[in-house]
Amino acid sequence: MTRFATGVSALRSSEIRDLMSLAASPDIISFSGGMPGNELFPLEMIDQIYQSLSEKEKQVAMQYGPTNGQPALLESLAHYLEKKGLPVGKNRLLITTGSLQAINILAKAFVDPGDPVLVESPSFIGALSAFRSYEANLTAIPLRSDGLDIAALKTALDSGGPKPKFLYFAPNFHNPAGIIYTEAVKRQMIELLSGLDIPLIEDDVYSDLYFHEDDLPKMRTIKAIDPEGIDVCLTGSFSKILGPGLRLGWMLVPEHIYGKCELIKQSMDACSPSFSQVIADKFIRSGAIYTYTGQVRLEYKKRGLAMIEALEKHLPGYVSFEKPRGGFYIWLHLPEGADSTLILKKAIERGVVFVTGKTFDPAGVKNNCIRVSYCNTAPDVIRRGIPLVAEAIREICG
Amino acid sequence: MTRFATGVSALRSSEIRDLMSLAASPDIISFSGGMPGNELFPLEMIDQIYQSLSEKEKQVAMQYGPTNGQPALLESLAHYLEKKGLPVGKNRLLITTGSLQAINILAKAFVDPGDPVLVESPSFIGALSAFRSYEANLTAIPLRSDGLDIAALKTALDSGGPKPKFLYFAPNFHNPAGIIYTEAVKRQMIELLSGLDIPLIEDDVYSDLYFHEDDLPKMRTIKAIDPEGIDVCLTGSFSKILGPGLRLGWMLVPEHIYGKCELIKQSMDACSPSFSQVIADKFIRSGAIYTYTGQVRLEYKKRGLAMIEALEKHLPGYVSFEKPRGGFYIWLHLPEGADSTLILKKAIERGVVFVTGKTFDPAGVKNNCIRVSYCNTAPDVIRRGIPLVAEAIREICG
Numbered sequence: 001m002t003r004f005a006t007g008v009s010a011l012r013s014s015e016i017r018d019l020m021s022l023a024a025s026p027d028i029i030s031f032s033g034g035m036p037g038n039e040l041f042p043l044e045m046i047d048q049i050y051q052s053l054s055e056k057e058k059q060v061a062m063q064y065g066p067t068n069g070q071p072a073l074l075e076s077l078a079h080y081l082e083k084k085g086l087p088v089g090k091n092r093l094l095i096t097t098g099s100l101q102a103i104n105i106l107a108k109a110f111v112d113p114g115d116p117v118l119v120e121s122p123s124f125i126g127a128l129s130a131f132r133s134y135e136a137n138l139t140a141i142p143l144r145s146d147g148l149d150i151a152a153l154k155t156a157l158d159s160g161g162p163k164p165k166f167l168y169f170a171p172n173f174h175n176p177a178g179i180i181y182t183e184a185v186k187r188q189m190i191e192l193l194s195g196l197d198i199p200l201i202e203d204d205v206y207s208d209l210y211f212h213e214d215d216l217p218k219m220r221t222i223k224a225i226d227p228e229g230i231d232v233c234l235t236g237s238f239s240k241i242l243g244p245g246l247r248l249g250w251m252l253v254p255e256h257i258y259g260k261c262e263l264i265k266q267s268m269d270a271c272s273p274s275f276s277q278v279i280a281d282k283f284i285r286s287g288a289i290y291t292y293t294g295q296v297r298l299e300y301k302k303r304g305l306a307m308i309e310a311l312e313k314h315l316p317g318y319v320s321f322e323k324p325r326g327g328f329y330i331w332l333h334l335p336e337g338a339d340s341t342l343i344l345k346k347a348i349e350r351g352v353v354f355v356t357g358k359t360f361d362p363a364g365v366k367n368n369c370i371r372v373s374y375c376n377t378a379p380d381v382i383r384r385g386i387p388l389v390a391e392a393i394r395e396i397c398g
Numbered sequence: 399m400t401r402f403a404t405g406v407s408a409l410r411s412s413e414i415r416d417l418m419s420l421a422a423s424p425d426i427i428s429f430s431g432g433m434p435g436n437e438l439f440p441l442e443m444i445d446q447i448y449q450s451l452s453e454k455e456k457q458v459a460m461q462y463g464p465t466n467g468q469p470a471l472l473e474s475l476a477h478y479l480e481k482k483g484l485p486v487g488k489n490r491l492l493i494t495t496g497s498l499q500a501i502n503i504l505a506k507a508f509v510d511p512g513d514p515v516l517v518e519s520p521s522f523i524g525a526l527s528a529f530r531s532y533e534a535n536l537t538a539i540p541l542r543s544d545g546l547d548i549a550a551l552k553t554a555l556d557s558g559g560p561k562p563k564f565l566y567f568a569p570n571f572h573n574p575a576g577i578i579y580t581e582a583v584k585r586q587m588i589e590l591l592s593g594l595d596i597p598l599i600e601d602d603v604y605s606d607l608y609f610h611e612d613d614l615p616k617m618r619t620i621k622a623i624d625p626e627g628i629d630v631c632l633t634g635s636f637s638k639i640l641g642p643g644l645r646l647g648w649m650l651v652p653e654h655i656y657g658k659c660e661l662i663k664q665s666m667d668a669c670s671p672s673f674s675q676v677i678a679d680k681f682i683r684s685g686a687i688y689t690y691t692g693q694v695r696l697e698y699k700k701r702g703l704a705m706i707e708a709l710e711k712h713l714p715g716y717v718s719f720e721k722p723r724g725g726f727y728i729w730l731h732l733p734e735g736a737d738s739t740l741i742l743k744k745a746i747e748r749g750v751v752f753v754t755g756k757t758f759d760p761a762g763v764k765n766n767c768i769r770v771s772y773c774n775t776a777p778d779v780i781r782r783g784i785p786l787v788a789e790a791i792r793e794i795c796g
Binding site: 001002003004005006008035036038039041043046050055058059060061062063064065097098100101104108109110111112115126129130132133134163165197199231239242243244245246247256257260263264266267268269270271272273274275276279 | 399400401402403404406433434436437439441444448453456457458459460461462463495496498499502506507508509510513524527528530531532561563595597629637640641642643644645654655658661662664665666667668669670671672673674677
């Protein structure tokens with residue numbers, strides 16, 4: 001009998017992995033993944049970058065680097081984030097192996113088994129599984145179309161139980177909910193949390209993929225607002241703006257949190273891939289990042305609008321959703337009691353997949369929602385696939 | 399007051415990081431690092447591999463991959479390991495972000511705070527810090543020139559305390575001790591541990607870098623011996639046979655351990671860098687790995703022999719060491735009570751650095767040893783640097 005650690009014994013394989021393998025089948029239309037389309041990667045830019053590397057740069061790419069990141073990338077990324085209005089100089093930047101590692105490190109830094117943490121419902125499954133792996137006790141705060149439900153947050157904070165170790169949230173183009181937090185909600189969060197010694201983990205990986213430039217002011221992160229009296233740990237990623245295969249993300253955190261995170265990272269994988277860091281640095285430094293995000297932004301907008309149109313045309317009236325203004329996802333609300341797992345089974349028979357609601361529920365129960373993603377599917381395929389989803393919904397819900 | 403998790407509050411920065419930055423100074427001769435020489439990386443082979451990639455392969459390189467690794471690399475690596483006599487078919491292979499991540503994942507799978515684990519003294523600092531980060535209670539078994547001190551292992555196993563969660567050891571070209579475990583010691587370990595339900599973590603990252611082909615039979619890992627009644631978790635790495643900047647390692651473990659490890663990896667960084675995996679796969683598949691390891695093996699042998707010769711010529715008679723037969727390191731034993739930190743200070747004044755003994759002591763105390771590495775220094779520089787180390791030793795120890 002293998003004697004695993006306590007929390008690990010309880011870890012169970014998730015439904016989503018099986019779906020991902022299904023989604024890889026060429027005959028299935030997949031609205032399930034959160035990966036960029038293969039055809040959208042900036043391969044020519046990468047070629048140019050690779051050809052431009054000096055022998056010395058190639059050596060750096062093959063060698064260990066500092067745990068916190070390659071100095072060149074730390075510099076170029078700092079400029080990139082400063083341009084977005086982030087208080088880089090007052091904080092420390094740590095390059096991580098994808099933003100999931102940044103979230104995992106922060107969870108390890110703060111969570112002892114049984115510690116309460118606050119999360120959104122629904123929430124990013126990667127973060128939920130990282131928190132669960134440290135045996136955090138998840139308290140879910142419902143998400144509304146404008147952000148966290150402030151009354152529910154207040155109730156949770158006033159509950160009199162042990163103080164949560166942090167609040168994890170994603171303000172822009174939420175995965176899976178597709179929403180943007182309003183300025184008003186962010187201000188209320190700041191007011192409620194100021195001085196409470198509950199750090200925020202603010203996950204902002206989709207904000208470059210907006211459909212409407214006018215939205216930029218309201219997408220300002222709490223980290224950029226830089227409120228007094230709250231430790232904000234911002235996490236970000238190259239996965240959606242360059243390529244997830246590089247496995248590069250970052251955290252921007254206050255100095256007194258940074259030190260512990262760097263030590264944890266040192267014991268996890270010593271440093272993030274140097275090869276990827278050399279490429280990412282050149283991608284920023286050359287300005288290619290701006291050209292590229294400008295291009296994919298338009299493509300994702302095309303796909304998002306095609307999906308909105310198809311959903312409006314085909315969905316039964318009892319399904320509602322918030323129209324996305326960027327990012328990768330649309331979150332369909334079905335009537336109370338609807339079971340998206342049953343719907344998924346019917347959808348698979350028709351040749352289309354999505355992700356069930358309960359996957360994103362911190363309690364793993366609430367299942368009357370569906371996440372459909374448009375990031376990895378061309379508009380014409382979206383137009384063929386959405387009617388099949390609608391049929392599956394009607395077959396189960398009437 | 400930031401409320402960190404229990405174990406994390408105790409994490410402290412290590413001496414080695416400051417040394418690493420010192421070692422980067424061009425005026426200092428460094429015997430401190432464990433990285434391959436920059437000039438030894440197979441840059442031309444990497445160029446050829448990159449040029450040969452199809453558009454589809456480049457897309458794979460930029461995309462998320464399966465958590466356990468790219469199918470192509472899993473296949474080519476399996477062949478590579480089978481050729482070394484490892485029982486790949488009876489186990490599962492998991493690609494990790496460096497072998498340190500493999501060790502970290504295994505630690506997370508097995509260790510609850512306070513759990514005892516058995517380690518060598520001296521031992522690899524990366525593993526020690528991973529174990530400490532999960533609040534393992536380290537029990538050190540002394541290392542002799544032929545491997546673990548079997549009598550001490552027996553005493554530890556018979557102590558009557560709670561059963562250790564695993565035994566971590568490195569059988570070939572040990573870091574820092576530079577030794578090879580003998581067949582006899584491995585057989586005695588197997589005999590002692592069989593049926594005890596104490597898994598082995600067998601760390602084998604240097605075994606391709608032997609000086610003498612005759613040594614190959616005695617370097618057979620316990621994983622390759624494949625004993626009944628012991629779960630052996632083998633960890634390995636591309637860092638020393640291709641380049642650490644790719645951040646690629648692996649674990650080869652029994653199925654019933656694999657599942658938990660894959661789930662932990664999924665919550666840590668989702669998957670290892672695809673870009674690196676595409677390159678590593680081609681590096682194996684093309685046979686370049688055999689050409690390259692053949693070349694660097696000769697170069698490291700040249701460096702190792704130069705260092706042995708210089709040490710024999712210059713060291714005072716009271717310093718002893720085991721001559722390395724491969725790998726990167728030589729471990730100098732100084733008289734009882736000698737303080738290698740004082741020696742290091744004198745050495746730095748003379749323009750040379752190494753790593754102090756206590757860095758590798760699980761208790762962080764025993765300091766009458768010195769690790770000098772020859773991997774990253776050309777023979778003529780070794781011949782200039784070793785006399786300076788000898789002078790510093792004489793100045794402190796007489």
